[in-house]
Amino acid sequence: MASGENIVAMASSNSSPGAIPRTSSASSPTSIDLTTLFAPPFFFAPFNRLHERNLLVAEPLGKDPVVWFCYAILPTLCLLVQAYLILTPGTRKHRRAMGAVTVGVMWGAWTSWRFHEFEFNAFNCGITIVFIHLAIKAIEWTLLEHHLVDPRMAAGRPKLVAAMDLCMNSRLLGLGAMGLDTLAGPPNATLKAVHIERHLPKPSGRPTSRLGAIARHMVWVIGYYLFMDALLATFRRVGGPLLLPGPVGAVKAYSYSSRFIMFPGVLDIEPYPFLVAYAVQACVPGIICGGLQLGYHLAAVVCLSSTFWEVDSWDVDLFDGPWKAQSLIDLWGKRWHQLFRHQFVICSAATLWLLRLPNTPYLLFPLTFLFSGALHSLGELNMSSPVPQPFKLAAFFALTGVACMLEVVFKAITGKRVKGVAGRIWMWLFMFVVGRVAVDAWLDAGVAGCPLLPPGGPGEYVADWMLKYVFHEK
Structure with missing residues (x-):
């Protein structure tokens, strides 16, 4: 490798400024590859x-x-x-x-x-x-x-610290509803105390001392670092062509060209190619979640150690067990990070107001995810070519918005929310089938080759152990 x-x-030799992502090598000169239309x-x-x-x-x-x-x-x-x-x-x-x-x-x-x-x-x-x-x-x-109210200032938080927190506090934690986002809780101007917005998890069992809070976040920093380092080190060992920009459908090509043995010397199971593809696909949200959590808890350690931030101001973690989600609305509306939620809501509400359309979930969900797709697609404007195909990213988020709208329709018809075992099956099935569109876009462009953490960490030893006892390439 x-x-x-x-x-x-x-x-560097395979990509140059302005280049267009390569299409599938299986395409014939006379065939029409629709992916090139949306390059x-x-x-x-x-x-x-x-x-x-x-x-x-x-x-x-x-x-x-x-x-x-x-x-x-x-x-x-x-x-x-x-x-x-x-x-x-x-x-x-x-x-x-x-x-x-x-x-x-x-x-x-x-x-x-x-x-x-x-x-x-x-x-x-x-x-x-x-x-x-x-x-x-x-x-x-x-x-x-009007100006914004930080309820912690009444308890002694300096205005400069409140301003710094406002710059970082993308979830607007504790600030209630503001502007066109009227769904988060009580209006900001009326807040007398810190309010945990309804779409955020309610923390429990948190340390009340500063030292205890710092220790809690430090444990998570170490845990997520080890998880990320081990995952990235393993991916570097066996990822091969996925670390480079390649033809459209790199995940499928990799899963059929690579052969692995699970539990070598014990069970010697050779997984089917589609299972290999799903394993690769699962790594992408794992890396996104782990990377953001690592950054969040590290920032919490720094801010709490400075003594300027209150002990409980970093109690609400960034994710709330996405794997526990019982529906797509539960996943995207609560358990996944809510860093951009407020801005997607105000942009959607402004669009509906300009179009003189009612602000209902049937319109708000699709619009919110359209803006999410636009954000992730426009993020590529400063990337060297080949870039992830913007149409695929936009399509994934647009389809997710439609699926969330269908959950709203289901509740309106049946009077019941999508949840339970059936809800979990629906959520996982949708994410593995439709989520593949976004994963293909990123991995086809070689995004997996980005060194999010420096090599040579303890994850290398975990990767060695994994490749020796859990799985290895034939």
């Missing part, structure tokens, strides 16, 4: 020039501290000033002006620098999504008529 250095070299030049449409411009003009992100100050710290400081202003009554004119500055600085940073190395291509996507998320946050703060 190719080493990490060889993979990077092969990827980036078509789907990005008005954004295509921006994509090409960024590929050609954006400077590489290196180790220059001045570049990183302009790229990351300066936009953050601008957002922090705006957050401070929105917590202060009577500053609407000032935060309007600051909002324009914030969005302008973010735009300048995003269009000026990007990672040129192919192995960091996934980071280009992730950073773009963060920039879009923060820009929408800045625009909302510009448009809100």
